[in-house]
Amino acid sequence: MSKRSHPPHPELRHPSTKRAKEIDAHTPYDQLSALLASQESPKETRTVLHWFRSKDLRIHDNRALNAASTLAKESKAPLLCAYLNCPAEFRNHGTSPARTDFILENLRLIRSELENLDIPLVFLEANNRADLVPTIVRFVRDNSISHVFANYEYEIDELRRDVKVLKEANNAQGSRPAGFHVSLHHDQTVMEPGSMLTGSGTAMKIFTPYHKAWLARVKADPSLLDSVHPPAKNLPGAKKSLQSFFNSPVPTPPKEKEFSGEKEKSRIRALWPAGHAAAMQRLNEFLSDKLVDYAVTRSNPAKDSTSRLSAYLSAGVISVREVLIEVRKHNGGSADFSSMGADAGLSGWVRELVFRELYRQTTLTTPHTVMNLPQNLKFDFVQWEDDEEGYDRWEKGTLGVPFIDAGMRQIKAEAYMHNRLRMNVSSYLYCNLLVDYRRGERYFAETLIDWDLSNNTQGWEPSYTVFNPISQAEKNDPDGEYIRKWVPELRSVKGKAVFDPFHRLDKDEFEKLGYPKPYVDWHETKQRALERFKSDMKDAEP
Numbered sequence: 159m160s161k162r163s164h165p166p167h168p169e170l171r172h173p174s175t176k177r178a179k180e181i182d183a184h185t186p187y188d189q190l191s192a193l194l195a196s197q198e199s200p201k202e203t204r205t206v207l208h209w210f211r212s213k214d215l216r217i218h219d220n221r222a223l224n225a226a227s228t229l230a231k232e233s234k235a236p237l238l239c240a241y242l243n244c245p246a247e248f249r250n251h252g253t254s255p256a257r258t259d260f261i262l263e264n265l266r267l268i269r270s271e272l273e274n275l276d277i278p279l280v281f282l283e284a285n286n287r288a289d290l291v292p293t294i295v296r297f298v299r300d301n302s303i304s305h306v307f308a309n310y311e312y313e314i315d316e317l318r319r320d321v322k323v324l325k326e327a328n329n330a331q332g333s334r335p336a337g338f339h340v341s342l343h344h345d346q347t348v349m350e351p352g353s354m355l356t357g358s359g360t361a362m363k364i365f366t367p368y369h370k371a372w373l374a375r376v377k378a379d380p381s382l383l384d385s386v387h388p389p390a391k392n393l394p395g396a397k398k399s400l401q402s403f404f405n406s407p408v409p410t411p412p413k414e415k416e417f418s419g420e421k422e423k424s425r426i427r428a429l430w431p432a433g434h435a436a437a438m439q440r441l442n443e444f445l446s447d448k449l450v451d452y453a454v455t456r457s458n459p460a461k462d463s464t465s466r467l468s469a470y471l472s473a474g475v476i477s478v479r480e481v482l483i484e485v486r487k488h489n490g491g492s493a494d495f496s497s498m499g500a501d502a503g504l505s506g507w508v509r510e511l512v513f514r515e516l517y518r519q520t521t522l523t524t525p526h527t528v529m530n531l532p533q534n535l536k537f538d539f540v541q542w543e544d545d546e547e548g549y550d551r552w553e554k555g556t557l558g559v560p561f562i563d564a565g566m567r568q569i570k571a572e573a574y575m576h577n578r579l580r581m582n583v584s585s586y587l588y589c590n591l592l593v594d595y596r597r598g599e600r601y602f603a604e605t606l607i608d609w610d611l612s613n614n615t616q617g618w619e620p621s622y623t624v625f626n627p628i629s630q631a632e633k634n635d636p637d638g639e640y641i642r643k644w645v646p647e648l649r650s651v652k653g654k655a656v657f658d659p660f661h662r663l664d665k666d667e668f669e670k671l672g673y674p675k676p677y678v679d680w681h682e683t684k685q686r687a688l689e690r691f692k693s694d695m696k697d698a699e700p
């Protein structure tokens with residue numbers, strides 16, 4: 159194993175830490191806000207467009223879609239929807255086959271829901287990322303669209319894209335064909351990202367005070383949870399004038415994002431059925447059957463007691479407000495979700511949703527975190543190991559560490575991994591194997607159905623905490639049920655030997671299992687990681 163300074167993996171490229179600080183100081187969001195504010199309202203409303211992105215894939219409680227529909231109705235103008243498909247975007251973000259399929263299936267369902275309202279959903283195609291803005295702008299101009307509505311995406315590339323769209327819209331104002339007006343809406347969260355400030359006026363970054371403030375605000379103003387209606391039916395006549403836009407074919411996934419076969423596709427679709435109705439059903443089953451025990455069972459991966467709503471929340475198939483409206487019903491109608499106002503299961507679950515809210519605020523206000531750089535920039539100075547075999551065993555789940563191997567086999571099989579395992583396998587990769595954490599982050603993107611840039615990036619934020627996978631398994635999977643499920647080689651192992659078979663079985667018994675011995679020693683590699691972090695970060699000046 160040797161030290162290296164430049165990762166050979168192109169997806170790990172990132173700006174210098176100095177440049178990162180400049181970007182944080184002048185975020186594209188500030189620029190976008192200025193451009194939005196400087197727009198003139200068009201004199202007339204011709205056609206209104208809602209532009210779906212891959213984070214608001216529903217017609218229910220969709221803020222921008224609702225606003226677009228309201229304007230169209232008031233102005234007696236037709237409403238049209240579009241989705242801009244870009245295979246290069248799927249590639250750039252490393253989107254998994256499962257997530258790609260999930261997005262496209264949800265769009266297929268939305269298309270028919272909208273058709274019932276005489277609203278067409280048009281699929282536009284941009285082969286390269288450079289074509290994104292010209293494609294949408296051309297569509298808007300060619301079709302005499304006066305108003306474009308969309309929900310904010312908080313990641314830097316998406317904000318930069320929207321800055322370009324705004325520049326085009328503003329440039330065209332007054333010229334022929336007439337310019338267009340853009341409205342962006344905050345839809346992903348209850349609390350607008352960037353609005354939760356510390357006493358000194360900077361964006362909150364620490365969870366505990368953020369959580370406290372979030373709970374207090376919602377309790378004081380439950381209308382923050384109000385949802386909005388689906389769009390109204392287009393006026394008679396619109397169906398005819400928009401005729402050519404109906405039946406736009408749903409895009410097919412890029413070749414490399416296809417499932418390995420039909421069987422695999424059906425298996426994953428059965429685990430994660432698309433659509434708002436499926437999401438609502440999952441939510442309500444969770445709230446009725448599992449919420450009450452959430453505080454006690456949430457860390458036990460064998461119990462599978464969490465909601466498995468992450469795929470739906472990350473693609474916006476269900477809104478967080480819709481979720482909290484249902485939660486509130488289970489809280490006797492109260493919007494006090496604190497431990498004083500709700501039982502432990504309910505307050506504990508809402509707490510997880512608040513992490514999701516904070517992480518969007520962090521993405522927006524500290525954009526370097528979604529540019530392959532750690533929030534604590536000093537971690538960028540750590541010299542990682544080129545341990546290809548270690549990385550490969552991590553990915554395959556053959557490290558000889560049962561809890562870690564089980565987690566890595568679950569993600570491959572289900573495009574999902576329990577949170578307790580996500581914490582353990584990430585720590586093992588960058589602490590015990592000392593492999594650049596960004597490779598794991600990328601692998602998660604390429605595999606998870608619920609991939610979400612904010613949650614994933616901040617879940618992977620490196621730290622000095624080195625999880626012990628044996629004590630973690632003993633505590634959270636006390637009967638070894640999860641390990642036995644995912645690591646069949648260990649199914650016959652009795653009792654606590656399942657947590658560490660190499661050290662707890664005699665040699666002959668262990669060898670019969672056909673399971674590898676630990677690839678590295680946990681204690682030694684923990685020490686190595688702590689020393690490496692300390693020495694490499696000591697004089698770091700990001």
Ligand SMILES: Cc1cc2nc3c(=O)[nH]c(=O)nc-3n(C[C@H](O)[C@H](O)[C@H](O)COP(=O)(O)OP(=O)(O)OC[C@H]3O[C@@H](n4cnc5c(N)ncnc54)[C@H](O)[C@@H]3O)c2cc1C
Pocket residue numbers: 456464465466467468469471472510511513514517575576577578580581584602606608609610611613614615616617618
């Ligand atoms: C290394 C690492 C990577 C992660 N990558 C992702 C990711 O790509 N996408 C993703 O949605 N979550 C990610 N998480 C957070 C968390 O693991 C998942 O949201 C959760 O396991 C999803 O299962 P669930 O829906 O049953 O969660 P539940 O326990 O039922 O929680 C409800 C919802 O709260 C949110 N949530 C729960 N835990 C967290 C958390 N720790 N941080 C932020 N939001 C949370 C999710 O939207 C989730 O659906 C990651 C965590 C770690 C440690």
